[in-house]
Amino acid sequence: MTLRSRLLIAQLPLALALGLVGVLAVSTLRELGEGGQRILQDNYRSVLAAQRMKDALERIDSGALFVAIGERKQGYEQIAQQQPLFERELDVQQSNVTEPGEAEATGELRSHWEAYLEALERYLPLEGQETLRARYLTDLAPRFHATRNAADAVLALNQDAMVAKSEELRRTSKRINMLTITGVLAALLAGLTASAALTRRALHPMAVLSQAVRRLGQGDLEARAQVAATGEIGQLAADFNAMAERLRVYRESSLGELLQAQSSSQAAIDSLPDPVVVFSAEGGVLNVNRAAEQRLGVSVEQVDASLAHVGPELREVLERVRAHVLSGKGPYIPRGYEEAVRVESGEGPLFFLPRGTPVYAETSGIVGATVLLQDVTRLKRFDELKNDLVATVAHEFRTPLTSLRMAIHLCVEEVVGPLTTKQADLLNAAREDCERLQKIVDDLLDLSRIQSGQLELHVRAVSPDELVEEAVAPYRGTAQERQVDLVTFLSPDMDRVEVDPERISVVLGNLVANAVRHSPEGGRVEVALAKGDGAVRFEVSDNGPGIPHEHQARIFDRFYRVPGVDGGAAGLGLSIARDIVRAHGGDIGVMSEEGKGSRFWFTVPERRGLVTA
Numbered sequence: 028m029t030l031r032s033r034l035l036i037a038q039l040p041l042a043l044a045l046g047l048v049g050v051l052a053v054s055t056l057r058e059l060g061e062g063g064q065r066i067l068q069d070n071y072r073s074v075l076a077a078q079r080m081k082d083a084l085e086r087i088d089s090g091a092l093f094v095a096i097g098e099r100k101q102g103y104e105q106i107a108q109q110q111p112l113f114e115r116e117l118d119v120q121q122s123n124v125t126e127p128g129e130a131e132a133t134g135e136l137r138s139h140w141e142a143y144l145e146a147l148e149r150y151l152p153l154e155g156q157e158t159l160r161a162r163y164l165t166d167l168a169p170r171f172h173a174t175r176n177a178a179d180a181v182l183a184l185n186q187d188a189m190v191a192k193s194e195e196l197r198r199t200s201k202r203i204n205m206l207t208i209t210g211v212l213a214a215l216l217a218g219l220t221a222s223a224a225l226t227r228r229a230l231h232p233m234a235v236l237s238q239a240v241r242r243l244g245q246g247d248l249e250a251r252a253q254v255a256a257t258g259e260i261g262q263l264a265a266d267f268n269a270m271a272e273r274l275r276v277y278r279e280s281s282l283g284e285l286l287q288a289q290s291s292s293q294a295a296i297d298s299l300p301d302p303v304v305v306f307s308a309e310g311g312v313l314n315v316n317r318a319a320e321q322r323l324g325v326s327v328e329q330v331d332a333s334l335a336h337v338g339p340e341l342r343e344v345l346e347r348v349r350a351h352v353l354s355g356k357g358p359y360i361p362r363g364y365e366e367a368v369r370v371e372s373g374e375g376p377l378f379f380l381p382r383g384t385p386v387y388a389e390t391s392g393i394v395g396a397t398v399l400l401q402d403v404t405r406l407k408r409f410d411e412l413k414n415d416l417v418a419t420v421a422h423e424f425r426t427p428l429t430s431l432r433m434a435i436h437l438c439v440e441e442v443v444g445p446l447t448t449k450q451a452d453l454l455n456a457a458r459e460d461c462e463r464l465q466k467i468v469d470d471l472l473d474l475s476r477i478q479s480g481q482l483e484l485h486v487r488a489v490s491p492d493e494l495v496e497e498a499v500a501p502y503r504g505t506a507q508e509r510q511v512d513l514v515t516f517l518s519p520d521m522d523r524v525e526v527d528p529e530r531i532s533v534v535l536g537n538l539v540a541n542a543v544r545h546s547p548e549g550g551r552v553e554v555a556l557a558k559g560d561g562a563v564r565f566e567v568s569d570n571g572p573g574i575p576h577e578h579q580a581r582i583f584d585r586f587y588r589v590p591g592v593d594g595g596a597a598g599l600g601l602s603i604a605r606d607i608v609r610a611h612g613g614d615i616g617v618m619s620e621e622g623k624g625s626r627f628w629f630t631v632p633e634r635r636g637l638v639t640a
């Protein structure tokens with residue numbers, strides 16, 4: 028049944044009660060009306076007739092008196108006029124006998140009237156005033172009184188009946204009033220009770236449904252609407268139950284997946300040998316892996332999951348990386364092993380290299396940061412070992428290399444005797460290789476100095492033009508030999524920069540040497556200066572073969588050389604250049620297109636607090 032029909036049915040008792048009240052009111056009114064009507068019909072007419080008969084009788088009597096005083100004509104006229112009136116009213120009364128004793132009273136009135144008429148007939152023919160007066164007093168007057176009394180009796184009888192009936196009517200109306208009020212109240216009460224009960228019954232499924240909706244809203248996914256109703260509410264309840272079921276299934280599956288994902292991600296970070304700390308967007312510790320618990324003493328089970336128990340060196344680095352990542356600067360990638368933090372432990376010093384990664388949410392951006400402290404103790408030791416080895420080897424190479432170069436130089440210059448062409452060619456090739464070897468040795472020594480923290484900058488204010496000229500000069504000869512046009516674009520008005528000129532010359536020299544070496548015969552190398560954003564920018568461009576895109580980011584790494592490219596040294600030049608530029612607080616990079624050439628650039632701040640490597 029539809030909700031509308033249910034509600035309509037629920038209103039039926041009230042409507043019935045109203046109908047009943049209406050019927051009761053109509054019948055009460057009719058009964059009261061009929062009571063009034065009865066009084067009017069039964070008694071009022073008789074009262075009127077008795078009154079009129081009395082009037083007519085008085086007039087007839089005064090007519091008789093007129094005759095007695097000699098006004099015979101007027102007396103006759105009056106009697107002739109009033110007599111039919113009396114008789115007509117007497118007939119009316121006779122036909123309207125309604126009360127007990129009224130028939131007898133009416134009969135008596137008629138007999139007195141007839142006796143009066145007879146006496147009147149005897150009276151009227153008499154002559155002589157005295158005779159008439161005497162007869163009037165003896166014969167007519169007593170009969171007149173008797174007739175009038177009889178009419179009075181009829182009158183009184185009907186008036187009494189009227190009073191009694193109206194009293195009866197008043198009582199009846201009072202009773203009916205009481206009955207009506209009681210009936211109305213009872214009907215209304217019954218109607219209201221029944222309507223309320225039916226409405227409650229009709230709306231009961233709605234209440235059940237709304238309770239189920241509320242429970243579901245509060246998170247109780249087991250909430251269902253147990254509704255037996257059909258129609259719209261039944262359909263609504265069925266739809267609701269289906270929705271709740273789907274929600275429960277979805278929640279179960281997503282919760283399961285979530286738990287699984289959580290435990291597998293926990294297992295994944297636990298499997299890492301290095302400490303991992305996950306920070307919230309507010310900076311609190313959200314999660315740690317087993318290695319972090321063991322090595323750093325941080326635990327998320329602690330009430331204050333914070334870095335309070337972590338040693339000062341690691342805490343400082345964790346906080347720095349966390350701040351870097353949470354400030355939106357992107358992931359934190361260490362520049363090299365030199366950034367590793369040294370921590371003393373029972374088994375000797377340990378080295379940790381920090382890495383930070385932002386945790387993103389789809390909608391709200393960064394919601395946390397993951398910091399991994401990579402244990403690079405062994406690598407660091409290898410690195411140190413390698414540096415020592417490289418430094419030692421380079422150092423040991425230097426002296427024999429110098430004498431070797433000297434010997435070759437003396438031979439080539441024919442100081443020790445003339446050479447055949449073949450011998451000269453061979454010695455020239457040996458000299459070239461010696462020069463390369465010398466560059467490698469120099470680079471290795473530079474590198475080992477930088478790595479052991481010995482890159483001390485001797486800063487002074489220099490004009491950028493001067494720097495360019497001094498750095499380019501040693502390569503003019505080589506450029507000429509290779510028929511490469513080496514052009515410098517100077518800016519005489521440019522302010523001096525505060526740099527270590529020796530070191531910047533190394534950087535510029537490396538870039539120019541590379542550019543000249545990679546330029547084809549007849550090529551062109553340009554060295555230019557530019558100013559902007561509080562820094563001076565040096566640019567070295569060539570129209571050589573260019574550098575394939577995939578190698579561009581790596582050519583600044585140590586010992587990296589583009590595969591398949593001949594010549595050059597140990598792949599250290601650009602890495603040394605980068606270390607020097609960064610030590611100055613600047614930056615270095617390359618723009619290159621294969622087949623078109625390369626443009627290397629680096630910047631140094633115009634004036635700044637210098638960074639020591």
Ligand code: ADP
Pocket residue numbers: 537541542545569571572573574582587588589592594595596597598599600601602625
């Ligand atoms: P090397 O001293 O061995 O040349 P670098 O660090 O100076 O090492 O350079 C690294 C690599 O970058 C080189 O092997 C070379 O292939 C490439 N490279 C450097 N400069 C240029 C250039 N101007 N044009 C093309 N390739 C270059």
